[in-house]
Amino acid sequence: MHLAFRPALTAVLACAALTTQACAQSEPASGPDLKAFDQARFIPFTPWPAGQAPFTTAPTLALRLDGPLGAFRPPPVVMDTGSTGLVISAADLPGYSAAKTAGYKPGWEFLSSSKRLWIGHWVPTSVAFLDGASVEVARSQVPVLIVETELNCPGYDVKAAPGTCAAPKARIDLPKGIAYMGVGFGREGNGQSQGTPDKNPLLNIVAIDGRPIAPATFRRGYVVTRDGVHAGLTPALAAGFRFAKLGPPGAGGPLDWPQAPMRV
Numbered sequence: 001m002h003l004a005f006r007p008a009l010t011a012v013l014a015c016a017a018l019t020t021q022a023c024a025q026s027e028p029a030s031g032p033d034l035k036a037f038d039q040a041r042f043i044p045f046t047p048w049p050a051g052q053a054p055f056t057t058a059p060t061l062a063l064r065l066d067g068p069l070g071a072f073r074p075p076p077v078v079m080d081t082g083s084t085g086l087v088i089s090a091a092d093l094p095g096y097s098a099a100k101t102a103g104y105k106p107g108w109e110f111l112s113s114s115k116r117l118w119i120g121h122w123v124p125t126s127v128a129f130l131d132g133a134s135v136e137v138a139r140s141q142v143p144v145l146i147v148e149t150e151l152n153c154p155g156y157d158v159k160a161a162p163g164t165c166a167a168p169k170a171r172i173d174l175p176k177g178i179a180y181m182g183v184g185f186g187r188e189g190n191g192q193s194q195g196t197p198d199k200n201p202l203l204n205i206v207a208i209d210g211r212p213i214a215p216a217t218f219r220r221g222y223v224v225t226r227d228g229v230h231a232g233l234t235p236a237l238a239a240g241f242r243f244a245k246l247g248p249p250g251a252g253g254p255l256d257w258p259q260a261p262m263r264v
Contacts, residue, residue, distance in 0.1 A: 098148070142204050
């Protein structure tokens with residue numbers, strides 16, 4: 001696997017390569033051959049609606065969720081590269097009930113920066129990326145963490161009992177206002193043992209502009225820019241990048257890249 005980067009660090013590109021060799025931390029590696037891949041779609045970041053005060057200055061995306069709990073369009077969803085998985089408040093879903101989620105896989109996500117532990121269930125969902133209005137530009141299929149409990153857990157132990165908090169400072173049942181999409185990789189060792197690639201919406205694109213992707217011409221990966229995200233990798237999108245070889249993938253499959261090496 002490889003991570004690609006531009007010298008000015010204005011964008012980040014992640015892609016699966018055809019090798020699982022050990023990590024090389026010195027000279028940049030050659031990148032994958034992308035000549036056969038010509039499918040990609042730009043997904044723009046979305047400003048907050050006029051008249052509404054944003055709660056964050058982080059980049060946000062417009063999404064629509066279609067799943068067993070019904071259709072739902074959350075407020076602009078924060079995109080984060082330090083976590084993995086789409087996380088939505090159960091209390092904000094019109095079709096939510098504890099009985100409806102009880103049959104799905106229990107789940108959690110821990111944010112080490114804020115010491116938040118979100119607990120709920122992973123519900124399989126079709127996620128539509130919108131152009132800021134209502135036009136669907138891409139669609140992904142991933143489990144979404146429906147959050148039913150939020151804990152403030154400064155003493156979280158990533159090894160002892162994942163998904164539990166021995167001494168929470170605060171607890172909120174059915175918290176509101178959580179709309180968060182993590183697209184990072186190599187995060188399982190940072191309290192996100194369930195943050196595997198199958199949870200990353202940008203790696204599980206199934207359609208672009210209403211048409212199913214063609215595996216022979218769509219390379220899974222993404223490029224993050226100041227204005228939005230390119231889903232899919234092409235020779236043009238990879239131009240100007242230098243590549244660093246990553247280590248062997250983890251237990252989450254061939255897209256389960258470890259973190260990028262670096263020297264200071």
